Amino acid sequence: MSWDFLLLLLALFALLAFVVQLLRFLRADGDLTLLWAEWQGRRPEWELTDMVVWVTGASSGIGEELAYQLSKLGVSLVLSARRVQELERVKRRCLENGNLKGKDILVLPLDLTDISSHEVATKTVLQEFGKIDILVNNGGRSQRSLCVETSLDVYKELIKLNYLGTVSLTMCVLPHMIERKQGKIVTVNSFTGIVSVPLSSGYCASKHALRGFFNSLRAELFEYPGIVVSNIFPGPVQSNIVKNALTNDVTQSVGSDPDQPNKMATSRCARLMLVSMANDLKEVWIGEQPFLLVAYLWQYMPTWGMWLMNILGKKIIKNFKGGLGTFSYANTWRTKHD
Numbered sequence: 001m002s003w004d005f006l007l008l009l010l011a012l013f014a015l016l017a018f019v020v021q022l023l024r025f026l027r028a029d030g031d032l033t034l035l036w037a038e039w040q041g042r043r044p045e046w047e048l049t050d051m052v053v054w055v056t057g058a059s060s061g062i063g064e065e066l067a068y069q070l071s072k073l074g075v076s077l078v079l080s081a082r083r084v085q086e087l088e089r090v091k092r093r094c095l096e097n098g099n100l101k102g103k104d105i106l107v108l109p110l111d112l113t114d115i116s117s118h119e120v121a122t123k124t125v126l127q128e129f130g131k132i133d134i135l136v137n138n139g140g141r142s143q144r145s146l147c148v149e150t151s152l153d154v155y156k157e158l159i160k161l162n163y164l165g166t167v168s169l170t171m172c173v174l175p176h177m178i179e180r181k182q183g184k185i186v187t188v189n190s191f192t193g194i195v196s197v198p199l200s201s202g203y204c205a206s207k208h209a210l211r212g213f214f215n216s217l218r219a220e221l222f223e224y225p226g227i228v229v230s231n232i233f234p235g236p237v238q239s240n241i242v243k244n245a246l247t248n249d250v251t252q253s254v255g256s257d258p259d260q261p262n263k264m265a266t267s268r269c270a271r272l273m274l275v276s277m278a279n280d281l282k283e284v285w286i287g288e289q290p291f292l293l294v295a296y297l298w299q300y301m302p303t304w305g306m307w308l309m310n311i312l313g314k315k316i317i318k319n320f321k322g323g324l325g326t327f328s329y330a331n332t333w334r335t336k337h338d
């Protein structure tokens with residue numbers, strides 16, 4: 001066999017390996033660090049047991065599903081949102097399907113916009129369980145309205161809830177984590193904290209603000225390597241986020257979500273969040289294609305990302321005005337993961 005032939009074989013093999021990796025990447029539903037952690041990293045079942053985990057927005061969607069998966073890991077859970085009956089329902093399901101006893105779950109009603117209540121809520125958790133290992137800043141609301149038609153009250157509400165409410169609760173919990181020199185602050189951001197999309201200007205602004213705040217906070221906590229500040233950026237996930245999204249009027253919500261079947265399963269998103277927590281990942285992207293690729297494009301080639309968004313934006317706005325799902329343009333090229 002000649003050297004030329006051997007080199008050709010080697011080149012073909014390298015090309016094949018590259019194509020396989022590219023295809024894997026195109027089917028990925030998380031960033032590569034996260035998928036590596038899921039494959040080779042620490043498992044939530046080993047790492048997160050015996051922890052006290054406080055989840056805001058636990059009455060619905062991602063927070064609710066996270067509560068169910070956490071309840072199977074043997075953690076102590078604090079469930080917060082505004083509606084007590086909904087939290088009690090989630091608690092009952094956690095007890096039915098998980099490994100916890102009634103005393104392991106605290107239902108703690110909390111309105112993120114009622115900032116004056118956050119200190120008392122934090123003290124209540126500490127009195128009940130003596131520590132907070134993980135704060136999951138998950139509660140929030142989205143928006144579907146054109147900027148030019150939107151009342152300033154909508155912007156105020158989104159910043160008050162998504163940004164200031166989250167910052168305020170974090171500031172209440174932080175001194176306790178600093179005292180213990182350990183803890184995890186996990187904030188559910190969004191792809192819209194990276195990519196700016198039409199119809200969500202106030203929501204994008206609140207999520208971009210969260211990204212800036214928590215990245216600065218992490219840098220300030222350099223003396224406390226045991227405190228992990230983790231930002232989770234999901235793409236579209238099945239939940240009530242669009243149904244409850246604000247419109248151009250702060251008293252009105254959207255009320256329905258035609259896109260629901262086209263989104264990532266809530267259970268998959270929650271599982272990848274647990275993997276991130278177990279592996280102390282600091283920036284985590286979770287989403288199906290093509291949304292994940294759009295996030296990569298926006299982050300690494302912003303001019304192309306903005307060019308693409310101008311094209312998609314027209315379609316998104318047209319769909320919204322026609323009462324269709326805003327993502328229906330993406331249905332032809334989606335990966336499906338359970």
Ligand SMILES: NC(=O)c1ccc[n+]([C@@H]2O[C@H](COP(=O)([O-])OP(=O)(O)OC[C@H]3O[C@@H](n4cnc5c(N)ncnc54)[C@H](O)[C@@H]3O)[C@@H](O)[C@H]2O)c1
Nearest residue numbers: 057059060061062111112138139140190236237239240241
């Ligand atoms: N579902 C998605 O497509 C998606 C994508 C990216 C990011 N997110 C983020 O995920 C988080 C969870 O949203 P979801 O998708 O599960 O939606 P959801 O509407 O199903 O759940 C939102 C939760 O936040 C709570 N909440 C709303 N206002 C509150 C307030 N004033 N005080 C306390 N709690 C309040 C709700 O009661 C609910 O429990 C949000 O921060 C959202 O921005 C969602």
